[in-house]
Amino acid sequence: MKTIMKYELVINEALRSALNYDTPDEQINEFIGFFGKHIGSDRIYIFEDCEERHATDNTYEWCADGIIPAIDELQKVDMDIIDWWYETFARGESVIITDVEELKEEHRTSYEMLRAQNVKNVVVCPLYYKDEIRGFFGVDNPPRSDYRALTSFLDMIGTLLTSLLKMRNSFRKANKLAKLSSYSALSKIYESMYYINVQTGRYHIVKISSQFDRYMETAVRKVGKYEIWDDFCGHIRRIADKICIEPYLEETLEFINLGTVEKRLHRKTSIIHEFIDKRRCWCRSRFIPVDYDEEGRLLHVLYCIESIDEEKKRENRLLYLAQTDLMTGLCNRGSGERRIVEFLQDRTGGLLCLLDCDKFKAVNDTYGHTVGDDVIIAVAESLQKSCRENDILLRLGGDEFAIFMPGMLEQSSAEKFFERLFExxxxxxxxxxxGKRVEISLGACFYDGAENISFDQLYRNADKAMYESKKKQGYSATIYSDL
Structure with a gap:
């Protein structure tokens, strides 16, 4: 009776100590640690079984000073290795090994596993959940004493541990539900959102648009009030086949591949893929990492789809405004120069032309700036009419324009272009x-692609040639090589 009362006092003290902590994991670790110190053992641990994998995992462990933890190595342990433990539990008994050397002949694998952990003697009790064995709770190298009394003590602890593990499961479930609830709020900005287990392919639908809903499968497993579906990749592949236009389908299928998503998300907060659907609307899909398992492997992700058609229109409009001279519709100086530099870096030969209107200041002074603007617009239209589709036309500013004509390397071709332009x-x-005519002066410079040259060098050469044209009356064009 005194022994039982002593045990109850120890257990009550252990519970008080554990409940000083906030989370179930912390409470369980404190609870077993308290007994490890009280008993004077080397190690106390909890193993929880996974029937689907037919394996058991070391989920909690306390070690005395100087004892090397074994929890990382004792994961996914095949239950067949210690099947005789489970047979002992099934008889309503605990496993008591007073000397592991006694196992050497009959249970060789168990012997080698325990010896590798420097276990000399061990007591192990089952953990029950709804009258079924779901794991065990063990003590390595307890002081050699009354093992039966220790077993009774561990049985009492095991009952409380089962309660703590149930509390932990409820805590995790509540956290998961709260997380899914928060995702539901986040999903308002998306057309569809999925919560996916990367390792199993199972997924929960946080939100789905009517566009996708008709492609849902009919088989579903109910888990509480949530629906868990199997084979995310198969589901989303069927949707992609129905909604993506052909040029984007292959890229979309590569993007949704769960087998590579962990590598692609490495050190990233999200990855995105943009595509056009059969409504001719732009969409953006996104993977967002949620959490990782005990081994550091990606466990859950969010997969979201949003419509970005309006965003794309604004983006394209802003891009157009950033690259275009609004008065003429030609490239502005910045964007036009960048495109020419790309040709020069690729050693693409061609002809650079600079031109401006003769006596343009007099036009503004005589007829007003509105007429001056009309002149600039008319010259731009004449340039577009005279040039080829792949030529780069830009307004440098004021009445100054530039043209780069890739592939034009013959003087005779250049002269024909000048004639067409002047006409x-x-x-x-x-x-x-x-009736007063608009006249221009033009300077040009060839680039043969033989050596590196900067835009500024080519520009200076063409500018020198244009300066010579300015000295002549009427329409005039000068090529730098003629100087």
Whole structure:
């Protein structure tokens, strides 16, 4: 009777100590640690079984000073290795090994596993959940004493441990439900959202749009009020086949591959893929990492799909505004120069032309700036009419323009272009100018692609040639090589 009362006092003290902590994991670790110190053993541990894998995992462990932890090595232990333990538990008994050397002949594998952990003697009790064995609770190298009394003590502890493990499971479930609830709030900005187990392919639908809903499978497993579905990749592949236009389908299927998502998400907060659906609307899909398992492997992700059609339109509009001269519709100086530099870096030869309107200040002073603007717009239209589709046209500013004509390397071809351009410029008729013609001066420079050259070098050469053209009356063009 005194022994039982002593045990109850120790257990009550252990519970008080454990309940000083906030989370179930901390409470369980404190609880077993308290007994490890009280008993004077080397190690106390909890193993929890996974029937699906037919394996048991070391989920909690306390070690005395100087004892090397074994929890990392004791994961996914095949239950067949210690099947005789489970047979002992099934008879309503605990496993008591007073000397592991006694196992050497009959249970060789168990013997080698225990010896590798420097276990000399051990007492192990089953953990029950709803009258079924779901794991065990053990003590390595307890002081050699009354093992039967120790077993009774451990049985009492095991009952409390089962209660703590149930509390832990409820805590985790509540956290998961709260997490899913928070994702439901987040999903308002998305058309669809999935919560996916990367390792199993099972997924929970946080939100799904009507566009995707009709492609859902009919088989479903109910878990509480949530629906858990199998084979995320198969489900989303069927959707992709139905909604993606052909040029984006292959990339979309590569993006949803769960087998590579962990590698692609490494050190990233998310990864995205953009595609056009059969409504001709832009969509963006995104993977977001949620958590990792005990081994540091990616466990859950969010997969989200949002419509970004309006965003793309704004983006394209902003890009157009950033790259375009709004008065003429040609490239502005920045974007046009960047495109020319790309050709120069690729050693693509061609002809750079610089041109401006002769006596343009007089046009502004005589007819006003509105007419001056009309002249600039008319010259830009004549340039577009005269150039080829892949030529780069840009307005440098004011009445100054530039053209880069990739592949034009012959002087005869250049001269034909000048004639065509001058003819189109000559057809400009601004009513307010009362028949006065718009005239331009042009300087040009060839680049043969033989050596590296900067845009500034090419520009200076063409500018020198244009300066020579300015000295002549009427339409004039000068090529730098002629100077």
């Amino acid at each position: 189109n410029i000559g057809q400009i008729a601004i009513p307010e100018m009362q």
